[in-house]
Amino acid sequence: MQHLTAHPDGILAVDSGYCHPGLAAIHLIIHEGRAAVVDTGTNASAPRVLAALAAAGIVPERVQWVILTHIHLDHAGGAGSLMCAFPNAKLVVHPRGVRHMIDPAKLWEGTSAVYGAERAFALYGRLAPVEAERIVATEEDMVLDLGSRRLRILHTPGHAKHHICIWDETARAFFTGDTFGLSYREFDVDGRPSVYPTTTPTQFDPDALHESIDRLVSYRPDAMYLTHYSRVTGVVRLAGDLHRLIETQIAVARAARGEGVARHVEILAGLEQIVREEAERHGWPLSEEEIFRVLRTDLELNAQGLGIWLDDCALRELSTA
Template sequence: MSESTFPKDSRLICIDGHDLGLVERTGSFVLDERPEGKVTIIETGPSISVPFIKEALNNLNISLKEIENIIVTHIHLDHAGGAGILLEECPNATVIVHPKGKRHLHNPSRLIQGAKAIYKEKFDTLFEPVIPIPEDRLREMKDQETLQLSLGRTLTFYDTPGHAKHHFSIYDNVTETFFTGDTIGIRYPSIERQGISFYLPSTSPNQFNPDDMLHSLRRIENIQPKQIAFGHFGISKETEKIYSEIRKWIPIFIDNGVRVVNKGGKWEELRDILMDEIKKELSSYGLEKDDSVYDIIDLDVTISAMGVMDYLLKNKSD
């Protein structure tokens, strides 16, 4: 089996898409129901992840012709940017997307514009190409709609805004897994292997809403899944720890953001404050100051600080 996949567990495989050229940054999930049912992929990552997906599928003896569903939790390019280019090689597949995201996969110009505003000159390297998807190969899933994969295995879709309005999360009844994209945060497996469980909310611009995020968290929590599958990255069975960490960090992000806004500060200042808070916490767990995970956390917190400031400035009282 390719090094880009984790061992198969109850018909669920995680593929490392090497987003941003990093290991364990962004993942895709393969649900294999052959021969009774279908092969489904959840998340494609950006276009640069597609070769890693194809390699893993080949090593799993899955033909691209056998892919029937390509599901994206939301349309941000690090989760869905590769959907168009992958679909071109999957003649029998349909891309499944939140109703508020469908038109943007058909015409990704606004997605591209938004990503360029954040990533600037790095955009081409990180995300090109972004291929429009024909309307007749797109399918919406509304709140609590289901997709039958095989006899006894069903995916149920839940509208879960907070990170983005065009975000759903998917519950798999066989593995009792919730695929949550970015709705309830980010997992850092490299430090988890050091015995440190640490999760942060993903509050990127421009649709972050803390109340919606907490409401979506409660919705997921009430289903009582056995495990959470993160877009960033992998699978965790520590569901209660995840919920408590996200509930803890959202107010920290917002309260510090309010203080920065009130004194006329910029997102860079908020980023630095949040990084100090995070380093203080992780050092209390014994994490070394030069651990490589800080490079990824710094990227996440940079984008999250932008999103918090965007939210607060939009909602600032006159």
């Protein structure tokens, strides 16, 4: 299966098929004949997940948990569809996300505001609700058992207020969603990954994100499993790069002049220059055109998120003046 990658400790990465190959991974944790699914991709991803489970010898009835790192639709858009396919599974989501899984209407409105309704429907399709009794709201430090395997939940705001990460004690690894940034395999140099933080709309909080990254690193993980894209090692080095790049992006945003479209264009241009410098720093094996082909959507969303963050900062300053 071309869209399936086997990692150590019974972890499989399924390419969700979102937009283009290698953009978004769905992770399966296989243990003692049971499975947990971390993030779900979109509705269109469901056949790939089912095929990967079948290849691993797991029938749908043996899927115990479907865990969402957060409810942005490239991570959670297929949750309703997969829950229909897994009759015994529970959906695990941050308390802030529960109501949106039961009734996805407001989630859809927010996504449409970012992408436009036509583009959003093309990307995600129609969102299926999940029955309230099948949803488990996370608590800080709660543990999910997958047979004898323990999966610990940490609340990790910064990318979004409703973000969680999952500590797999067996693998000594975190499933990080977007908290530990983006790391695309096209940019690896001799197997050495690089990473780039996400500042997407609408809840980017740099102070919280710094704290969440440090908290993950404090566990001394052997690896991180990112949704974008899958397994990386060299965690301490990558965390240092994330901290540096968060602050560099903030500096670009604060330096931008004007407002509205003019400010957005200036922020985007600054982010593009950061990427050029990172490409030179790491020796990325792609042309500039190819680099921006991979990162174009991410940079656009980062610029939007930084603009919203600037506006929120201005409102807070006014309210305390």
